[in-house]
Amino acid sequence: MSAIILGAGLSGLIAATQFPNATVFEANGPEHLSHKAVLRFRSDSLSRLTGIPFRKVTVRKSIWFGGAHVAPNIQLANMYSSKTNGAFLDRSIWNLDPVERYIAPEDLQQQMAEMIGNRIKWKRPVDAKLLREMPRPIISTLPMPVTMDLIDARGSDTLLCLQPQFHYAGIVVDRYRVKNADVYQTVYFPSHDMVTYRASITGDLLIIERNGDITGNEFLRVLDAFGLGNMDVEQIDANHAQRFGKIRPVDDSWRRNAIFTLTHDHGIYSLGRFAVWRNVLLDDVVNDAAVVKRLIAGGNYSASLYHHQKG
Numbered sequence: 001m002s003a004i005i006l007g008a009g010l011s012g013l014i015a016a017t018q019f020p021n022a023t024v025f026e027a028n029g030p031e032h033l034s035h036k037a038v039l040r041f042r043s044d045s046l047s048r049l050t051g052i053p054f055r056k057v058t059v060r061k062s063i064w065f066g067g068a069h070v071a072p073n074i075q076l077a078n079m080y081s082s083k084t085n086g087a088f089l090d091r092s093i094w095n096l097d098p099v100e101r102y103i104a105p106e107d108l109q110q111q112m113a114e115m116i117g118n119r120i121k122w123k124r125p126v127d128a129k130l131l132r133e134m135p136r137p138i139i140s141t142l143p144m145p146v147t148m149d150l151i152d153a154r155g156s157d158t159l160l161c162l163q164p165q166f167h168y169a170g171i172v173v174d175r176y177r178v179k180n181a182d183v184y185q186t187v188y189f190p191s192h193d194m195v196t197y198r199a200s201i202t203g204d205l206l207i208i209e210r211n212g213d214i215t216g217n218e219f220l221r222v223l224d225a226f227g228l229g230n231m232d233v234e235q236i237d238a239n240h241a242q243r244f245g246k247i248r249p250v251d252d253s254w255r256r257n258a259i260f261t262l263t264h265d266h267g268i269y270s271l272g273r274f275a276v277w278r279n280v281l282l283d284d285v286v287n288d289a290a291v292v293k294r295l296i297a298g299g300n301y302s303a304s305l306y307h308h309q310k311g
Helices: 010-018 045-050 074-085 108-119 128-133 144-150 216-225 252-266 282-298
Strands: 004-006 023-025 055-065 068-070 099-103 138-140 168-178 183-188 196-203 205-210 233-247 268-270
Touching (some): 004 010, 010 045, 010 108, 010 282, 045 282, 074 196, 074 233, 128 144, 144 268, 196 216
Parallel strands (some): 004 023
Antiparallel strands (some): 055 068, 055 099, 196 205
């Protein structure tokens, strides 16, 4: 089945795996394959789809506040949400129970890109003219506001010209190797006197996620939350920025209608967290890519609201 896929991030690569004849347009080069965040999955569906082995582990979580590990409460939950989203929303910080997860290899994105091979057109940014000329169907993993701009939504669609303000914030990721470690742990940092909001150890890889410039003193506080010292870690890379790191929800009725209009009127299927502008998991993207494939095969544009958009 032939299709055009916009974006070679993980969502785009998942789509390309589902569509073995699809062409992928990626604005950057392969050297920019740089997913640095934690790659944890709730199922092994992507592992089975790609044939890439994942590791089943138990992940333990905690909240660090005031120099100690504490239980979740309303104050801390609201502090964490406002710190990460700029709004008071329910977040996963409420649930600290140990959970089973499937851990992908650190180079998952590179392995998937190699499997797809020359179907990826590197350094091929898509502008409005090229998008108009592209054959349909198109599967877009681009952020929703970017897609809206490409189709000139404000000037061409009565519904889409009423689009809301999209609020998002960038995140910065630092990575370290932890000596003699093989654990799976996450610590949340709700305090507003720290720019770090979450840190995780995946095997022996420490990933610090933050929304500002970290000081040496704060770095030591993050290590202390794990019972580590400066001598226990070695930096791999730092200051990896992701522009659309955290997104704030928009009106859900508008969002679902926008996704429908993109598909029905423009032949563009939206796939992935930023394309549907909702905090879905990569597990959902695997399922949704299969749904998109069935919809395209059936030519059923009117049914293009996938399961997680209805929830």
